[in-house]
Amino acid sequence: MTPYDKLLVLDLDETLVHACERPLEREPDFSVGPYALYRRPHLDAFLNGVLAAFEHVGIWTASTLPYAVPVLDHIIDRSRLSFVWGRERCTHKYIRETDEHVWLKPIRKLRRLGFRKERVLYVDDSPEKLMQSYSNLVPIRPFVGNQSDAELPLVLAYLHTLGPLTNVRPIEKRWWRARVDRQWE
Numbered sequence: 001m002t003p004y005d006k007l008l009v010l011d012l013d014e015t016l017v018h019a020c021e022r023p024l025e026r027e028p029d030f031s032v033g034p035y036a037l038y039r040r041p042h043l044d045a046f047l048n049g050v051l052a053a054f055e056h057v058g059i060w061t062a063s064t065l066p067y068a069v070p071v072l073d074h075i076i077d078r079s080r081l082s083f084v085w086g087r088e089r090c091t092h093k094y095i096r097e098t099d100e101h102v103w104l105k106p107i108r109k110l111r112r113l114g115f116r117k118e119r120v121l122y123v124d125d126s127p128e129k130l131m132q133s134y135s136n137l138v139p140i141r142p143f144v145g146n147q148s149d150a151e152l153p154l155v156l157a158y159l160h161t162l163g164p165l166t167n168v169r170p171i172e173k174r175w176w177r178a179r180v181d182r183q184w185e
């Protein structure tokens with residue numbers, strides 16, 4: 001299979017792993033600094049699947065790189081990634097109405113790398129970080145340690161339906177889970 005000519009941007013925390021300072025009832029899979037880390041179920045199959053399916057896969061987290069890089073080194077060979085971006089690449093936004101601070105992951109920063117917005121997909125559990133690029137977002141349920149979580153195989157199946165498209169933006173992605181479930185019935 002020729003890989004899809006798209007850039008897939010993956011979030012880290014609560015998308016691929018769950019990190020906490022107080023470990024859950026079971027042993028963590030690994031630790032980084034003061035954090036206990038848990039891999040999302042089916043993580044290896046998902047990462048191998050997206051790396052085979054997409055020409056470009058990058059990681060963009062709102063965490064700091066001194067945390068994210070060692071976490072990634074436990075779950076993936078970083079040389080297979082197009083980039084690893086941390087909080088310093090995010091744009092800070094203060095939302096007055098809710099008195100919240102948000103780290104945005106603006107798609108225009110990817111355009112500077114040469115990726116056109118028609119060919120960029122984000123998988124992220126925090127839709128507010130993509131408030132300027134909803135059309136590129138496949139929202140995923142947050143992973144907080146549930147061992148029966150089966151989100152990654154589902155989202156991989158859905159990404160295969162978007163990969164061949166010339167422009168991923170016109171597709172409504174909020175209800176993607178229902179579409180994949182139906183496909184598998």
Ligand SMILES: [Mg+2]
Binds near residue numbers: 014015
């Ligand atoms: Mg996240």
